[in-house]
Amino acid sequence: MNAFSRRRLLGWTGAGAAAVGIGAVAGCAAPAAPAPAELVVPFRGEHQAGIVTPAQDRLHFVALDVLTDDREELRALLQRWTAAAERMTAGAETTPGGATGGNPNSPPDDTGEALGLPAASLTLTFGVGASLFAKVGLDPSLVPPGLAELPRFAGDQLDPALSGGDLCIQACSDDPQVAVHAVRNLVRMGFGTTAVRWSQLGFGRTSSTSTAQQTHRNLFGFKDGTNNLKAEDPDGLRDQVWVSPDRAPAWLAGGSYLVARRIRMHIEIWDRTSLAEQEVIIGRTKDSGAAIGAAGEFDPADFAAVDETGAPRIAVDAHIRLASAESLGGVKILRRGYNFVDGSDGQGHLNAGLFFIAFMNDPQAQFVPMQRALAQSDVLMEYIEHTGSAVFACPAGLGEGAYWGQSLLEA
């Protein structure tokens, strides 16, 4: 045991934390709190955690169908979810003593597989899909514009079983068992009210969300997300990520939209492509990640540069050009994707790819033109296939006592 653990929190909580509360644990304000600060991400705040939080290494994402049309039943679940989520992100069980300390003749409140594990930077990020509103009788005027259906993009091979959902929960952690435990326990609490629609595990975060993080590589072997929006760019976040009150129903102000795309990579085909061609397709050198013609990974790409024949040094259809703010009228997004391998495809290949997650404040003006440009012109499209798609509206962070979705349900 080398870190803040559920057992130790339980002991410490039992020793007199009633007056201190989990909030203090999350902020590590209590002198007795045994946690290294970096392992506990505060659950409450201006924005939801898990968006600009430095991207953790592991993901468990779940999209849920709501089975009830009873808004009060949903509200009660959201309240219970919130209490459990706050405790789990602090490294605790879903309820005090929930795994082993309750009535032995009842099923435990907590399933127990995270006992003894640290908080591991767990964040839980909550969102609602367009299909939720009619299902529980919410006023159509509350549907924010960013939840409008995405157009079909060239090459889309979307599987309905891997798309959509009334609700989503994104669990990110440095320990997959902690992320899985959180999703599993929330799913369990929802039994009868919600059901798993689809779920995706990921590893090896492919986008940094902080300048303090190194850029990781996707399964094409390239550094991914070098030019991502980052936590240290408050103007960029304000302009591109956080929903301003004038652009959506009030319940979503300060929130963001989450666009998820399951991107199957045909890695076997990519692997037969030459290094030179790979670099032309991406527009970066594979080794350093620098844009072609630039020296370092973070040096700006010179899209105007031409070679001795007058041809653009970064190809006109290079991935980084098509996806660049320069090509898209200044549009950027905050990417937060993960690599995945989901077994084999039954045809002798690994079922592998990138689970793309991005946050933005206007999917129609940001993701749609970017993806349209990529789907139409990006040579990379020969090597990938979008097999799942979903958009969720993620409300702002919670103040003390507030619960997930409260701003919407009480709008």
Added chain:
Amino acid sequence: MNAFSRRRLLGWTGAGAAAVGIGAVAGCAAPAAPAPAELVVPFRGEHQAGIVTPAQDRLHFVALDVLTDDREELRALLQRWTAAAERMTAGAETTPGGATGGNPNSPPDDTGEALGLPAASLTLTFGVGASLFAKVGLDPSLVPPGLAELPRFAGDQLDPALSGGDLCIQACSDDPQVAVHAVRNLVRMGFGTTAVRWSQLGFGRTSSTSTAQQTHRNLFGFKDGTNNLKAEDPDGLRDQVWVSPDRAPAWLAGGSYLVARRIRMHIEIWDRTSLAEQEVIIGRTKDSGAAIGAAGEFDPADFAAVDETGAPRIAVDAHIRLASAESLGGVKILRRGYNFVDGSDGQGHLNAGLFFIAFMNDPQAQFVPMQRALAQSDVLMEYIEHTGSAVFACPAGLGEGAYWGQSLLEA
């Protein structure tokens, strides 16, 4: 960059490693080797790494079909695999400069997604299945007795697409991207000669293989593998794990058999069971992991103890009793399993469970009676379902210059 990395190895190798060789890197004998010793597990030795090696946290397991009947083609692949595997376990690319240093007009030798990542305790463990022998015309006398087909056990729901295989490679690492990179590159090298039959990712190792490791929990929330065979028990390993020369064809002496079972857990049903019943079913307390009636996790279970009514304190059908050496005439196995979540099952549940891996020297005398007892009497069977099964023979470790499978192909 805080550890031994592929880039740094490349630099160091370039600086004059030709005379030192990768073998020295693996053993960290060279004074210039920059790796903390615990991050690099030696590839060669008396036994294959990845069996008694302290269980790493992440798994990528792949079973492969051999597509050729040409033994020389297979041999050539095994030689190339061995060279690449040795390099990758040392934290290097599959070939020197393989990801970005080769001819830019050729596909890179290495797919690159592990550039910059440490060796992360990667082990690669190789095995052959019973179906290989006839396929490449090996003498039937070379088929070792432990590769005899397993009987069908009560409750088996085996999916042929998740079972069997001519070859297997078990990749374990502390970093899933390192394990995935290794499997992906070996699969790629095999293109045309081998194809992926099935593949499984796992996390949260559920069995310690060293007394220096803490016991982790499975997705039923219980500590798993407390009573496992461990590296510090050479007599137990000799008697139960390593194949002695008198019990198999010579090519397998010093090796072991790997039994893999994909065990789907019906976690939703388990989660509706009371704590008391869960503990009766397992035979351990959930909190500490101690056997019922014992004080500490590692205190021996007293299977003879009775309560005031004369009933056994550990139920006659408790999991730990049925699986115990006491019940099985002294039989033990070395377990090395992992938890998994493979998305959703399409019916509102997570597709989760335990990917059981165990090593032993006589599956028919060890795994078969154990699994028969469990399948017939274990109440746990109500909550689980075996959906995949395979047995592989893993030869002994490699001496200098030897390649995977050499003892078999040159037998």
